[in-house]
Amino acid sequence: MTTTQDISQLYPNALWNWFAQICAIPHPSKYEAKLSAHIQQWAAEKGLPVVVDHVGNLIIRKAATAGMENCKTVVIQAHLDMVPQKNADKQHDFVLDAIEPRIDGEWVKANGTTLGADNGIGMASALAILGADDIPHGPLEVLLTVDEEAGMTGAFGLQAGMLNAEILINTDSEQEGEIYMGCAGGVDAEIRLPLSTENTPSGLRQYTLYISGLKGGHSGVNIHLGRGNANKLLARFLAGHANELGIRISDISGGTLRNAIPREAQCRFLIAPEQVTLLNQRIAQYEQILNSELRQTEPALKVRVEESDTQADKVLSLSAQTRWINLLNACPNGVIRMSDDIPGVTETSLNLGVISIENGHGRALCLIRSLIDTGREQVESMLTSLSDIAGAEISLSGCYPGWKPDTSSPVMKIVKDTYESIYHKEPDIMVIHAGLECGLFKKHYPELDMVSIGPTIRFPHGPDEMVNIKTVGQYWELLLAVLARIPQKTA
Structure with missing residues (x-):
């Protein structure tokens, strides 16, 4: 060096x-x-x-x-x-x-x-x-x-x-x-979903699921390259397998900046001991699926799960967990539309940049970009509708032309x-x-x-x-x- x-x-x-x-x-x-x-x-x-x-x-x-x-x-x-x-x-x-x-x-x-x-x-x-x-x-x-x-x-x-x-x-x-x-131009969108919790059920073991190894990058310049968004990949797995495995989530986090494509995300959860074998099978299958789908753009992608020595006192209620997973899984991300006027240029996009659980709320921070005001407004409307369906609040700020x-x-x-x-x-x-x-x-x-x-x-x-x-x-x-x-x- x-x-x-x-x-x-x-x-x-x-x-x-x-x-x-x-x-x-x-x-x-x-x-x-x-x-x-x-x-x-x-x-x-x-x-x-x-x-x-x-x-x-x-x-x-x-x-x-x-x-x-x-x-x-x-x-x-x-x-x-x-x-x-x-x-x-x-x-x-x-x-x-x-x-x-x-x-x-x-x-x-x-x-x-x-x-x-x-x-x-x-x-x-x-x-x-x-x-x-x-x-x-x-x-x-x-x-x-x-x-x-x-x-x-x-x-x-x-x-x-x-x-x-x-x-x-x-x-x-x-x-x-x-x-x-x-x-x-662009605008920040922050979605906040109230999340009720309950005491952690007894007899469960705690694990952390990690999505890592992604390239990330600039949420404008690189958004059209088809790179994986760690937040979306995490939500996809949970939407497909949380109910099957009886997962009880204590925390979710991913990404660090609204204008950077998330490279890493993680979920802390608890699961019954008898489901651990199936969990490991589903993790291996999911990593294989992602490596097949994203082998050109994300060759270093990793999906892994690790058991934790500590255990959370609280987990999300099942209804709150389902709404939070569904919101993240349904949230649009990536290129929304390419420009007709300028070939090869993205017209409108959205980056689900940061997800977290803070102060009893699930928080998702997105950056909407568009060459035209109406394109930006369309995505604002989509996120507003999604928030309404989920029972979440959305705030739009920092709009720049x-x-x-x-x-x-x-x-x-x-x-x-x-x-x-x-x-x-x-x-x-x-x-x-x-x-x-x-x-x-x-x-x-x-x-x-x-x-x-x-x-x-x-x-x-x-x-x-x-x-x-x-x-x-x-x-x-x-x-x-x-x-x-x-x-x-x-x-």
Whole structure:
């Protein structure tokens, strides 16, 4: 395994040096303060003006290089936070511990955790440009938002009058050779089902059922790949066999984030000793079924059951258990509809991201995404109907708009023409099924001309996250060339 210092020697050095610093400072969502303070101190030492707004966003300004003072002002935008996900056997505290990047052939990965290339590479590129003396550019702003991954707090909180720019370059895309001109909107859905309990019957043995080994990933970018959702796979087994085996559930949990496809889920339950042999048979059969169905997408999938030394005092009542299992099993998940207008792009999706039992309630947290408002509203209606049938309450929150594609965007044409001039091939003009912050910026800055670019990042929001080294250099060259081609302000 290589060390953090090794990545700072990659090309471009200034970008990778900044990314090494970013990895060294813990910065999961809602814990970006240390990284923000580090950047503020650095900017002050460089004599760069910094504004910290009321929600914690950073805006750093840099004057134009000689001869480009009359160019349009550009804001390079990234988010400060990263998704905290790790393998089950990895000891790591995202609030206290540094990310451990390593070079693996053509890729940079992390040691058992998310890497934070989403959006650390974009942030590093913006800071590297601010620190350089040999990069031509017009008047420049860098906007680093907070809490993008857990609710887009920074983008929601950005107020009118904070930015002077006419052009925004978002750096949160994840495929070299693609230029993004639009993105999905979304909304969080939380379902809460009251669960009655009773004393644990005597004579039962306690076990824990584990679904593990799944790839997980970004609930927007990876949702169309057919990966298993651990929460849904757990609910499927329970729906099929809980009554047959006489299972009495004491706890269910799975997933950690509403915007990450769940990689692991578990259920603690009690069962009569005479049913243990049949339980083991059903577990083996179920693992065989899943390995057959998902052998291409989830080759490391595991289904196992372990006996526990401790025993829960309470279990769900049979009626509550049945309603909770049925709700989870019936909850829609994955791609709801593909786009007719943009081939190969998901139009509407749903991720059953987190399930738990808390304070006498079953809790399911979902993220709905859609390129169109009516698609989002359809899924909201589906979940509301399901909740009504189950006797649950549903709350919808954090709704954010999509970024409507603008095919006449001047900056998109600049990026496209620049890409073609460098690489002698056409880039793909795309719409991404993920929640970029661009749609929210339009509220207070409706005339802002926006585009999104980035290097190739695989499996964001999961511990398999990796960024392709070569494409980081290509992204850097494209970004610098675009800055050099920004036109002058119109009279």
